[in-house]
Amino acid sequence: xxxxxxxxxxxxxxxxxxxxxxxxxxxxxxxxxxxxxxxxxxxxxxxxxxxxxxxxxxxxxxxxxxxxxxxxxxxxxxxxxxxxxxxxxxxxxxxxxxxxxxxxxxxxxxxxxxxxxxxxxxxxxxxxxxxxxxxxxxxxxxxxxxxxxxxxxxxxxxxxxxxxxxxxxxxxxxxxxxxxxxxxxxxxxxxxxxxxxxxxxxxxxxxxxxxxxxxxxxxxxxxxxxxxxxxxxxxxxxxxxxxxxxxxxxxxxxxxxxxxxxxxxxxxxxxxxxxxxxxxxxxxxxxxxxxxxxxxxxxxxxxxxxxxxxxxxxxxxxxxxxxxxxxxxxxxxxxxxxxxxxxxxxxxxxxxx
Amino acid sequence: xxxxxxxxxxxxxxxxxxxxxxxxxxxxxxxxxxxxxxxxxxxxxxxxxxxxxxxxxxxxxxxxxxxxxxxxxxxxxxxxxxxxxxxxxxxxxxxxxxxxxxxxxxxxxxxxxxxxxxxxxxxxxxxxxxxxxxxxxxxxxxxxxxxxxxxxxxxxxxxxxxxxxxxxxxxxxxxxxxxxxxxxxxxxxxxxxxxxxxxxxxxxxxxxxxxxxxxxxxxxxxxxxxxxxxxxxxxxxxxxxxxxxxxxxxxxxxxxxxxxxxxxxxxxxxxxxxxxxxxxxxxxxxxxxxxxxxxxxxxxxxxxxxxxxxxxxxxxxxxxxxxxxxxxxxxxxx
Numbered sequence: 156x157x158x159x160x161x162x163x164x165x166x167x168x169x170x171x172x173x174x175x176x177x178x179x180x181x182x183x184x185x186x187x188x189x190x191x192x193x194x195x196x197x198x199x200x201x202x203x204x205x206x207x208x209x210x211x212x213x214x215x216x217x218x219x220x221x222x223x224x225x226x227x228x229x230x231x232x233x234x235x236x237x238x239x240x241x242x243x244x245x246x247x248x249x250x251x252x253x254x255x256x257x258x259x260x261x262x263x264x265x266x267x268x269x270x271x272x273x274x275x276x277x278x279x280x281x282x283x284x285x286x287x288x289x290x291x292x293x294x295x296x297x298x299x300x301x302x303x304x305x306x307x308x309x310x311x312x313x314x315x316x317x318x319x320x321x322x323x324x325x326x327x328x329x330x331x332x333x334x335x336x337x338x339x340x341x342x343x344x345x346x347x348x349x350x351x352x353x354x355x356x357x358x359x360x361x362x363x364x365x366x367x368x369x370x371x372x373x374x375x376x377x378x379x380x381x382x383x384x385x386x387x388x389x390x391x392x393x394x395x396x397x398x399x400x401x402x403x404x405x406x407x408x409x410x411x412x413x414x415x416x417x418x419x420x421x422x423x424x425x426x427x428x429x430x431x432x433x434x435x436x437x438x439x440x441x442x443x444x445x446x447x448x449x450x451x452x453x454x455x456x457x458x459x460x461x462x463x464x465x466x467x468x469x470x471x472x473x474x475x476x477x478x479x480x481x482x483x484x485x486x487x488x489x490x491x492x493x494x495x496x497x498x499x500x501x502x503x504x505x506x507x508x
Numbered sequence: 509x510x511x512x513x514x515x516x517x518x519x520x521x522x523x524x525x526x527x528x529x530x531x532x533x534x535x536x537x538x539x540x541x542x543x544x545x546x547x548x549x550x551x552x553x554x555x556x557x558x559x560x561x562x563x564x565x566x567x568x569x570x571x572x573x574x575x576x577x578x579x580x581x582x583x584x585x586x587x588x589x590x591x592x593x594x595x596x597x598x599x600x601x602x603x604x605x606x607x608x609x610x611x612x613x614x615x616x617x618x619x620x621x622x623x624x625x626x627x628x629x630x631x632x633x634x635x636x637x638x639x640x641x642x643x644x645x646x647x648x649x650x651x652x653x654x655x656x657x658x659x660x661x662x663x664x665x666x667x668x669x670x671x672x673x674x675x676x677x678x679x680x681x682x683x684x685x686x687x688x689x690x691x692x693x694x695x696x697x698x699x700x701x702x703x704x705x706x707x708x709x710x711x712x713x714x715x716x717x718x719x720x721x722x723x724x725x726x727x728x729x730x731x732x733x734x735x736x737x738x739x740x741x742x743x744x745x746x747x748x749x750x751x752x753x754x755x756x757x758x759x760x761x762x763x764x765x766x767x768x769x770x771x772x773x774x775x776x777x778x779x780x781x782x783x784x785x786x787x788x789x790x791x792x793x794x795x796x797x798x799x800x801x802x803x804x805x806x807x808x809x810x811x812x813x814x815x816x817x818x819x820x821x822x823x824x825x826x827x828x829x830x831x832x833x834x835x836x837x838x839x840x841x842x
Contacts, residue, residue, distance in 0.1 A: 178743075182640050186651055189637065192711070193657050196669045199679050203672065214677040215685055326553035333546035341550060348561045350826040354772045354793040355819040358800045358812045359564035359571055362579050382556035412545040413533040417526050441662035443775045444793070448801055459664040463779050466668055473672070480668045487660045495653050498660075502719050 197484065204477035205287040211473055221283040226251055228268045238262065238279040240272070249282060250274065291478035301479060303454055304461040308440060308483075311376050311457055316435040318381040320428055326382075327390035327424075328416050332402060345384045353379075353445055361448055375449040376457070380439065386431045389501070393427035394420060430501040433494050440486055458483045568819075571812035579808060591813040612814055614787045615795035622706060622791060623770040630710040631717065631763055638721035639751075652722065656715035666712045667779025671695070674704055674780075695781060698788035705777045705789050712776060713769065717762045724758030725751070764829040771821055792818050 203211065206220040225234040228251050235251035240262060242248055250262035250272060260279060262272045295301040329335075330342060353360070360379060361370075369375030397420060405415050421428070443459045450456055456464065462483060466476050490498075537545050567581070572591050574584035599606035604613035641652055658666065673679045674694045681691040694700045728751065736746045752759075774793035777783075783790040783798075796818070800811030 178643075182643060182645075185636065185640050186654075189651075190654050193654050193715075196673055196679075196711075197657075197661070200669050200672055212677060214691060215682050216677060216679070322552045322556065325549040329546045329549035333543070333549075335543045335546045338546075341554065344554070344557065344562070346830075348557055350823050351561050351565055351819070352772055352822065354774065354796060355815045355822065356561065356564035356568055357796065358808045358815060359567035360560060361801070362567070362571075362581065362808075363559065363564060365579060378556065379560035382553045382560070387553065411530060411534045412537055412542060412549075413526075413530050416549065417530075437660055441664075443662065443664055443779075444797065448797070459662055462668065463664050466671070466779065467782060476668065477672065480665055483662060484665050487662065487665075491653070491657055491660050495656065495660075496649065499652065499656060499719055502716065 200477060201481050204291055204474075204481045205289070206291075206474065207288045208472075208474045210288075211477075219285050220287055222286040222288070223281040223283050226265045228263060228265050230268050235263075235265075237265075237282040238274075239282055240274045241278040250279070252279075288474065291474045292482070295475045295479055299461065299465065299475065299479070300454060300456075301461075301482075304456050304458045305482070307373060307455060308458040311373055311442075311446075312436055312439040314373075315377040315381055315439045316432055318377065319383060319386055319435045320432060322381055323383060323386035323431065324390050324421060324424065324428065325416065326387050327394055328420055330387070331391045331394035332397075332399070332420065345387050348382075349384045357444070357448060364449060369449070371450060371452050371455060373450075373455065376442070376446045377439075379445065380442065383435070383438075386435070389431050389434075390424060390427050393424050397423050430497050433490060433497055434501065437487060437490060437498075568812050568816060571809055572816050574809050575807075576809070577806055584809070587809070591807075591809045594810065595813055595817070609810070611787065611790065611799075612795055615790045615792045618702070618788070618790055619771065619773070619792045622702075622773060623767060626706045626709055626770050626773075627763065627766045629706065630714050630766060631759070633710060634714045634717035634721055634762070635759070637714070637718045638725055641718070641722050642725040652719065655718050658712045659715040661712065663712070663775030664779050666708060667776040670704065670708045670711075670776075671780050696785050698785055701781050701785060702788050705773075705781060708776060708780060709770075709773060713766075717766060720762050720765075721755065721758055724755050728754045761829060764825055768822060768825050768829070771818065771825070 202218060202220065203216075207222055209223075210217070210221060224237040226237050227234045231251075231253065235253065238250055238252055238260075239247050240250045248264065251265050253261045253263055253271065255261070255276065258276050260274050260276050262274050262279075263270065264272070326345075330338060364370055364375045364379070367375075369378070401419055401423075402415055405419055410418070441459065442457070443463065446457045446460050447463070450460055453461075458479070462476065462479055465472070465479075533545075533548075536548065540547075570581060571584075573586060573588055574581070575587040575590065576584050578584055595609050595612055597608040598613065601607075601613075604610050604617055607613045637655055641648060641655075645651060661669075676691055676693045680694065681689075685691065694704060732750050732754075733746065736750060741749075772793050773791050774797070777789055777791060778794055781789045783794050792814070796811045796815045799814065800806060800808050
C-alpha cells in the first residue's frame with residue numbers, strides 16, 4: 156500500500172526531486188476529491204440497488220446492504236425478528252421478538268420457545284448480515300415489462316447506429332471525393348443543422364412523425380436522429396486523408412463507384428467509423444426527450460423513458476428503480492472501461508460531441 | 509476459428525448483398541455519370557435532413573402563426589402574430605407574474621440565471637481540472653477518465669443518481685448528519701433545488717469541457733515554458749502571460765459550446781426535479797415540451813413560437829462559435 160502510494164505520488168522529476176510544493180498538495184486534493192465525487196454517486200447507487208425496501212428507508216443508511224435476520228420459532232406462525240439482547244447479568248443472547256409493548260419487548264429464545272423474556276428495547280440490537288437483494292433485479296422483469304424496455308432500447312440503439320454509419324459515410328464519401336455543383340451548399344446545409352437542436356423543432360417534428368404514421372413506433376425514434384452532422388464531419392475529415400490516386404487506380408480497373416465506396420474507402424475509414432459507432436451507441440442509448448414525446452404506449456418505452464416514468468410516480472418503488480438504473484448504466488460503463496480513449500481522442504480532435 | 513475467418517463469415521451475407529446492389533448501381537452510373545453517383549451517395553442523408561430537420565424548421569414558423577389544439581396543420585386556424593403577442597404581453601417585463609404567459613417568463617428568468625451560473629462555474633472548474641491534469645502526473649489518462657465518466661451517463665441516470673442522494677434519507681443528509689446536522693429535504697426547497705440543478709449539470713458535463721481545454725493546453729509549445737523558466741519568471745506570471753492568452757481561443761469555443769448546451773437544459777433536470785418545487789426549476793425546454801405536449805391546455809402554436817425565440821438565441825450563439833472557431837483556426841495556422 157505504502158509502496159503503491161509512493162509510486163503514484165512520485166514526481167516525474169526523479170526520486171527525491173525538489174520536494175513538495177503547495178501546488179502538489181492542491182493537485183492531489185483536487186484529484187482525490189474528483190475521484191470521490193465523480194465515481195462516488197454511481198457507486199453509492201449501485202450499493203443501494205442491492206438493499207431491500209426496508210433497508211432503503213433506514214436513516215442513517217448503511218453502505219453495504221444489510222438485512223435483519225429472522226427465524227421461525229415453534230408455536231408462532233410468522234417468522235420472528237432476531238435481536239442481540241443484553242441480559243441483566245451482562246451477557247448477550249440471540250432472542251426472537253414476539254411483540255413490543257411500550258419500551259419493553261417480549262422475546263423468546265428460539266431454542267427454548269416456552270419462556271417469555273422481557274427486554275428493554277434500548278438493550279437490544281437487530282441481528283444483521285450482509286445480503287444482496289437480487290430480487291430487485293429479477294422482479295422488474297415480471298412487474299414492469301423490463302425485458303421489453305431493454306429490448307426496445309437495444310433495438311433503437313443498434314438499428315440507429317447501423318443506419319447512421321451507412322448514411323453518414325455515404326454522404327461523407329460524396330462530400331470528400333467528388334467535385335460537383337452544390338457541394339458547398341450541401342456542406343452549408345449540414346453545418347446549419349448543427350444549429351437546430353431537437354428542442355427547437357419538436358412541435359413540427361412531432362406532426363411530421365404523426366403524418367408519416369410513425370407516432371408510437373420505434374422507427375419514429377430512430378429516423379429523425381440518424382443523419383448526424385457530427386458524424387458526417389468526422390467521417391469527411393478522415394476520408395479527405397485517403398489519397399485520390401487509390402480511387403483513380405480503381406476506376407482504371409473498371410470498378411464501379413459503389414465498389415470504390417464499399418471496397419476501398421469504407422475499409423480505410425474504419426478507425427473513424429469506429430469512433431462514430433461508439434458515439435452513436437452512447438447517444439442513442441441515452442436519448443430521452445424525443446422518445447418521451449414519440450412513445451406513449453407502455454410496451455414501446457425505452458429504458459430511459461420507462462425509468463423516468465416509474466421514478467415520477469407517486470409511490471416510487473425505489474428498490475426497483477435503483478436496480479433498473481444500474482442495468483441502464485451497464486452498457487455505458489462498459490464503453491467507459493474499454494472504449495473511453497477512442498471517445499476522448501475523438502472529442503479532443505474535433506471538439507464535437 | 510481464427511479471428512479473420514470469423515469476421516469473413518460474418519461479412520459474407522453483407523458482401524453478397526453489396527454485390528446484388530452493385531448491378532443496378534452500375535446501370536445508374538452509366539445513365540447519370542459520376543456526378544450522378546455523387547448525388548446518389550448524398551441523397552439518403554439529405555433526404556433525412558430535409559424531412560426531419562429542414563421541413564420542421566420551416567413548418568415551425570407556420571405553427572407559430574396558427575392557433576388551436578390540433579396537431580395537423582390542415583386543422584389549425586391562422587392567427588398571425590397572436591401567439592407572439594401573447595408571449596410578450598406583460599405589464600412589467602421584470603416581473604414574470606404580471607405577464608399573460610407567466611410560466612414562459614418564469615422559464616426565461618430561470619434559464620437565464622441557470623446559464624449564467626452553470627456556465628461560469630463549470631468553465632472555472634473545467635479550467636482548474638485541465639490545468640491540474642496538464643501537470644507532470646503519473647497515470648494522467650486515468651485521471652482524465654475519472655472526470656470524463658459522468659459525461660457518458662444518460663441524463664435520466666444522472667437525474668436518478670442525484671435524486672437518490674439528495675432525498676431525505678439520502679447520502680448527503682447522512683454525511684451532514686455525521687457533522688451533527690439534521691436531515692433536510694433538499695428537493696422541496698426552492699433555492700436548494702435550483703442550486704442542485706446547477707451542481708448536477710456541472711457534475712455531468714464538466715468532463716467534456718475539461719477534455720477540450722486539456723487538448724488546448726497540450727498544444728501550447730513546451731519551449732515557451734522552458735524559456736520562461738530560464739528567465740526565472742514567476743509561475744503566476746507564466747499563467748497570465750503564456751497559458752491564458754494561448755488557451756484563449758479554446759476557452760472561447762468551450763464557453764460558447766457550454767452556453768448552447770445550457771440554454772437547452774432539460775433531461776437531467778426534468779428527472780431530478782420535474783421543474784419543481786413550484787416553478788423554481790422550470791427551464792425553457794421544459795416549458796416548450798409541456799406547452800406543446802404534456803399539459804391539459806396544450807397549445808402547439810404557443811410552444812412553436814417559444815421554440816423559435818429560443819432558436820434565435822441558439823443561432824446567435826452558434827454563429828458566434830463558428831466565428832470564434834474560424835479565428836482560432838487561422839491563429840493556429842500562422
